[in-house]
Amino acid sequence: MLSVIIPAYNEQAGLAVTFKTLEQVLASLDMPFELIFVDDGSVDKTWEVIQHLQPVDGNNRVHGIHFSRNFGKEAAIFAGLEAAKGDCVVVIDADLQHPPEKIVDMVSLWKQGYEVVEGVKEDRGEETGVHRGFSKLFYRLISRFSGLDMADSSDFKLLDRKVVDALNRMPERNTFFRALSFWAGYSRATVRYRVQDRQFGKSKWSTFSLVRYAMRNIASFSVLPMQLVTFMGAVFFIFAGILSIIALVQKLSGRALGGFTTVIILLMFTGSIIMFSLGIIxxxxxxxxxxxxxxPRYLVSEEYTSEE
Structure with a gap:
């Protein structure tokens, strides 16, 4: 059986279309499937829409999970992973920007023996230039810090049951799904796709939330920023040593350093490094x-399962 996890937050406008599209695409797989909609504490009627979804084929089912409040997409994904019953599991966005037809290619690769099938972006669709630039910078940093090449990666991927079980055993609260799936290893393949234009609603990510998301995930997956503090301390020690030697030579030669400019610069430079280091720590x-x-990563307020 195939499990498809669809995290949703304020997606009432397009959720029914997403459901019908997924049903039509997955019908060609000739295998039973379940659609797991995780309502991440939506403030619109997303949960009401989920409760009225009924699969056409009685061999398939819809499972809905409603959070008590908004816990974030990472929590929604892991709630879906813990609820999934399938032999393989696909995570896909609710806004159809991840093309559902690529699931067929993913399942085909899974049947060939691959345990992780990554959806890799060929382009970033309708994103603004600023958003695209920040995204590239983030993935360059996380790849450098973690040692994992996650360029153009996304949450759109297929995982074998053994990979899902491995992720569910991980105890940390601050999770980063796409990085953890890389870290887990296993045999992997890729499926390239173009990000589709959003048909309903608008993106729920603001610039501030994206920056906070990036900082949290870098910190949860790498300690290199902590080592950067030590590096800056070493650089400043060398810099201070050179200035000390220059000042001593000038003192001994009778040309003492005049004014307070150098002192002020040193104090400001030192204070900046200290404050920056304290911020990282x-x-x-x-x-x-x-x-x-x-x-807990999340709290479930209510669940729904379609009639079989």
Whole structure:
């Protein structure tokens, strides 16, 4: 059986179309499937729409999960992974920007023995130039920090049951699905796709939320920023040593350094590095505090399963 996870947040306008499109595409696979819609605490009628979805074929089913509030897309994905019953699992966006017809290609590769099939973007669709630039910078940084090449990756992917079970055993609270699926390894293949234009609604990601998302995921998947603090300290130590030697030579030669310009520059430079370093350390401490609380990733308010 195939499980398809569809995280949704305020997607009432297009959810019925997404459901019908997925049913039509998956009908060609000649295998039973389940559609798992995870309502991430929507404030519109997304949950009401999910509760009225009924599959045409009685061998298939719709499973709905409604969060008590908005916990974020990562939590929604992992709620779907924990609920999935299929031998393979696909994660796809609810706005149809991930082309559902590519699921057929993914399943074909899975049947050939691949355990992870990555959806790789050929282009980024209707994104603005600024958004596209920040995305490329983020993936360049996360790839450099983690040692995993995640260029043009996305949450659109197929996972074998053993990979899903491995991800579900991971205990951390701050998860980054696309990076964890890379970290897990297993045999993998890729399917290239073009990001489709959004047909309904608008993107739920603001610039601030994307920056916060990037910072949290970099911190949760790499300690290199912490090592950057040590590197900056070493650079400043060398810089300060050179200036100290220059000042000592000038003092001994009777040409003492005049004025306070150098002192002010040094103090400001030192203070900036200290504050920047404390900010990095504080961010990691905050991440640790979130982990040690051991709060659940999400809380489920209600569930729905279509009639079989």
């Amino acid at each position: 504080g961010f990691y401490i905050a991440q640790i505090a979130e982990e040690v609380k051991r709060r």
